Amino acid sequence: xxxxxxxxSEKMKKRVGALVDKVLGKSSSRRSFLKQxxxxxxxxxxxxxxxxxxxxxxxxxQKNYKELTPQDKKEIFKRLERQTKEKYGVDVxxxxxPPMDGVEYGYFLNLSKCNGNRKCVEACVKENxxxxxxxxQYITVLEFENGDMNFNKSNKYYNPDLVPEKGKFYVxxxxxxxxxxxxxxxxxxxxxxxxxxxxxxxxYNWCIGCRYCQAACPxxxxxxxxxxxxxxxxxxxxxxxxxxxxxxxxxxxxxxTFCLQRVREGRxxxxxxxxxxxxxxxGNLLDPKSEVSQILREKRVLVLKEExxxxxxxxxxxx
Amino acid sequence: MxxxxxxxxxxxxxxxxxxxxxxxxxxxxxxxxxxxxxSQKSTQAPSNTDVPPGDEVIKRTRSLExxxxxxxxxxxxxxxxxxxxxxxxxxxxxxxxxxxxxDPAYGCQSCHQEKxxxxxxxxxxxxxxxxxxxxxxxxxxxxxxxxxKKNIHGRRTGFWNGAGKIDSCTSCHxxxxxxxxxxxxxxxxxxxxx
Numbered sequence: 001x002x003x004x005x006x007x008x009s010e011k012m013k014k015r016v017g018a019l020v021d022k023v024l025g026k027s028s029s030r031r032s033f034l035k036q037x038x039x040x041x042x043x044x045x046x047x048x049x050x051x052x053x054x055x056x057x058x059x060x061x062q063k064n065y066k067e068l069t070p071q072d073k074k075e076i077f078k079r080l081e082r083q084t085k086e087k088y089g090v091d092v093x094x095x096x097x098p099p100m101d102g103v104e105y106g107y108f109l110n111l112s113k114c115n116g117n118r119k120c121v122e123a124c125v126k127e128n129x130x131x132x133x134x135x136x137q138y139i140t141v142l143e144f145e146n147g148d149m150n151f152n153k154s155n156k157y158y159n160p161d162l163v164p165e166k167g168k169f170y171v172x173x174x175x176x177x178x179x180x181x182x183x184x185x186x187x188x189x190x191x192x193x194x195x196x197x198x199x200x201x202x203x204y205n206w207c208i209g210c211r212y213c214q215a216a217c218p219x220x221x222x223x224x225x226x227x228x229x230x231x232x233x234x235x236x237x238x239x240x241x242x243x244x245x246x247x248x249x250x251x252x253x254x255x256x257t258f259c260l261q262r263v264r265e266g267r268x269x270x271x272x273x274x275x276x277x278x279x280x281x282x283g284n285l286l287d288p289k290s291e292v293s294q295i296l297r298e299k300r301v302l303v304l305k306e307e308x309x310x311x312x313x314x315x316x317x318x319x
Numbered sequence: 320m321x322x323x324x325x326x327x328x329x330x331x332x333x334x335x336x337x338x339x340x341x342x343x344x345x346x347x348x349x350x351x352x353x354x355x356x357x358s359q360k361s362t363q364a365p366s367n368t369d370v371p372p373g374d375e376v377i378k379r380t381r382s383l384e385x386x387x388x389x390x391x392x393x394x395x396x397x398x399x400x401x402x403x404x405x406x407x408x409x410x411x412x413x414x415x416x417x418x419x420x421x422d423p424a425y426g427c428q429s430c431h432q433e434k435x436x437x438x439x440x441x442x443x444x445x446x447x448x449x450x451x452x453x454x455x456x457x458x459x460x461x462x463x464x465x466x467x468k469k470n471i472h473g474r475r476t477g478f479w480n481g482a483g484k485i486d487s488c489t490s491c492h493x494x495x496x497x498x499x500x501x502x503x504x505x506x507x508x509x510x511x512x513x
Binding site for chain 1: 499
């Protein structure tokens, strides 16, 4: 069965490639062009527009992540590893750590401590293989004047020699992993959903790139790959996960996943480990003894844009 | 040709001498080490009940080895308990807390063990190592100590559901000028192209 399938895909690839060559390169008369146009349109309906050679039969007909069997996943991960090797020349491993039982993640950020040094941004870009050109960064650090939290007056391009500056405070914003995520409701193809540990994930292979979720997100947390990500080969993080930090294709959405590939193995997110001020706290909200539960009970906690009812899992606090 | 050979020779000789210069003090510093390690053991508190089990407070003694107090303050004669303007290596020390700058009773011995500056002393008179500096700081900064024990204040790396490493107070707040230092920020995001 497998043999038949592969030869069929080979044939298809050859046929479509030949047709495109014929029409784009060699067609001379109007009549022959029109004759072949119909055939090509048929071919294009089957296969997507540009990288005809790159898109295999299996890839085009890959199911949504939630419908994949373990065997499917194994094959897909192997294929993605091979493709990364071809494209970026780096050996990577793509895993799929499952959510833990009895765990719901919460992230806390101490606004009294954060001094806006952006070390978290740097660590995040490296850990999650974000495109350097065009630039994609999950964390946006906003600078506010003391006494006001008007987002319209905030500045994300601040660049003094030393931070913090007098009379300013800083609010890093990334995906808030809402309990009630509007992006998930906006997605027309169910390419994004909330996992049981609370992390909102994206199946990059199922995403159609319509950017509805970007419009729905009130925190501007979702970023779009307008071009194929460019990452220097030596900076690629080889430890990747299917739903989080594997290198994204062009034309899909991406966002913070609480470093799913790290936290589901018990480690801290990369931004937390990079923070020199100790402003970032992460843990299990369901465990009453965890630091995050204690912060929730003892400190003055706030969430951004509370009135929207998104119920973020990312909290800010003061002390 | 001969000139090049000579240059090479000079290079290697200077390299050798340079290595010697680095290695000799290191040898002496190590020679002094076992003594302090031995005495550390005897003064360490029996068990660290302040920190969650499995967690480790990042040790400070190792990073202070290159700057040992006993190198200059060797004998009882080398200690001056009079309050005065600090000189030599100590000019960058800020009086902490600043409001007690004029207090004649407040000086080196407020935190350091008398006649033995490689150790700290609590208000109770108990002698502790630099590794337990949080017990000393916590005498005044009780709220911070309480938060630190619960990992609400300070930095912890490792595993959120397992063993972790906790920074001690003095890892982030230098003991003699404890204010958190300003940092150079990572460059801002690029502005969108028009």
